[in-house]
Amino acid sequence: MRQIGTPHPRLPLPPAGGEDDMADFLAWLGEAIPMVPALGIREMARDGDSLAWALSLSPSLNDKGTGFGGALTAQTTLLGWCWTTLWLRRQGLARDVVVAEATQRFLAPVTSDYRLTCEPAADDAPAALAERLAQCGKGRIALVQRLWCGDTLCLEARGDYAVLPAS
Template identity: 40%
Template sequence: MTSSDATLQALERFILDGIPLARAMQVSIAGFDGVHLAMTAPLAPNINDKGCAFGGSLASLMTLAGWALVESMLRERGHDCDLFVADSTVRYLAPVWGDLRAEARLAPGGDWSPFFATLDARGRARVDVTCVLPGDDGRPAASLEARFVAKRRA
């Protein structure tokens, strides 16, 4: 399952219109293939005093990418939910000297089926997501493990 360009553009617009930090960071959704979602941001508005990416920007971009992954899955199935990050752990592994790219996917061993079954039955469900920000050498420069909670609006 893949999202159409129009669907991704609508989600990106929703993020940029509703989250001033995302707008300031100049984030964009680079793609979603039904399994993982990639989100990017240029280095310039996310730079620190050392000339590399600010750690807060790395954490924010990975959190936004994880959120957008879950939101994309909800939208594709026609669910109208409020979506929250419940908890997360970030690891900073290496400096990022160029533009940022976060890649989010369901946590290892995860499955969307129980998430949607619980959401249908209880109106609320949680799902674990992992996100990496690849470094120049291909190894992660930062990683995030997060739990997101969806709550049906109506």
């Protein structure tokens, strides 16, 4: 059982030049962050610079029978954290990531199972982060998360994620 103030053990880095198995990463995430199994994540996939989750709506229902904004916000924030953490792991870096700033814009009610996507806010953001890490040992990246019910964009979120210096 997780103890307050005690970090969860890190997942070993993938082999040099390799990538994480998404199912293994999601299983580790569920152990590291106790609320993750209750989020309704059915699948996690990476496509180029985009990371996506397929989610069930039922765990995140509000009193109106649609998506609860607080749950959706938590999911967008966590997806950005996952994007940054997985990007670092592909670079061979085991580093701490924290959300520095986040905003959300709710555009339509979430009325069915949905997908969340996350990608850099700018095409050159990953290269800029890599350069900043090499020069300063820390850095930030701006990411955009979008929640889709079918073809309807229901939520757009933006977050800045800070990569902390190595301890």
